[in-house]
Amino acid sequence: MRYNVAQLLKEPTGAYRKYALKEDISNLDPELQPLRPLVGTVTLMRTSQGILVTGQVRTTLDGMCRRCLEPSKVNVELDLEEEYHRVTSIADVPLDDVPEERDEALLIDERHMLDLREVIRQGLWLASPMQTLCKPDCAGLCPDCGGNRNLGECQCEQTPIDPRWAALQAVLRNELDSNERSN
Numbered sequence: 001m002r003y004n005v006a007q008l009l010k011e012p013t014g015a016y017r018k019y020a021l022k023e024d025i026s027n028l029d030p031e032l033q034p035l036r037p038l039v040g041t042v043t044l045m046r047t048s049q050g051i052l053v054t055g056q057v058r059t060t061l062d063g064m065c066r067r068c069l070e071p072s073k074v075n076v077e078l079d080l081e082e083e084y085h086r087v088t089s090i091a092d093v094p095l096d097d098v099p100e101e102r103d104e105a106l107l108i109d110e111r112h113m114l115d116l117r118e119v120i121r122q123g124l125w126l127a128s129p130m131q132t133l134c135k136p137d138c139a140g141l142c143p144d145c146g147g148n149r150n151l152g153e154c155q156c157e158q159t160p161i162d163p164r165w166a167a168l169q170a171v172l173r174n175e176l177d178s179n180e181r182s183n
Contacts, residue, residue, distance in 0.1 A: 006112035016045040033062035050085040063132035067140035
């Protein structure tokens with residue numbers, strides 16, 4: 001995911017290169033667990049300020065269901081749109097103005113290499129769902145014995161209710177009874 005853009009930087013604004021991606025990203029981040037390579041296309045286009053990277057990439061990550069704690073697959077799609085800036089000039093092409101608040105991940109290095117790895121890493125984290133489910137109707141774990149309810153109802157004994165909560169249980173039972181009578 002590193003591209004030498006020296007020739008593209010010498011070309012006029014609007015020139016572009018298109019690349020197909022199929023990258024192993026297993027070493028991108030130790031906490032991201034990809035199950036498939038990153039695939040998609042990226043376009044590098046010369047702008048007046050540097051190189052605009054656009055594209056769409058996708059992969060499948062290994063996750064854990066938030067309800068039952070079983071492994072689950074997470075399909076992640078990422079739309080890229082970032083502008084990279086040069087830090088050194090090329091031959092007679094003047095150096096572009098680099099914004100004051102520049103992101104180090106969006107710089108083209110002194111060897112004219114554009115590196116997408118950090119942008120992809122951050123994008124995958126942002127595009128991943130915060131809470132993964134193995135299936136939409138996951139039943140989760142039993143709060144008493146910890147059994148997986150997706151495998152069937154657990155046969156654990158219900159613990160008796162703490163007597164200090166008995167008054168609240170009576171109020172709740174009365175509320176439910178009055179709701180049933182009114183319907």
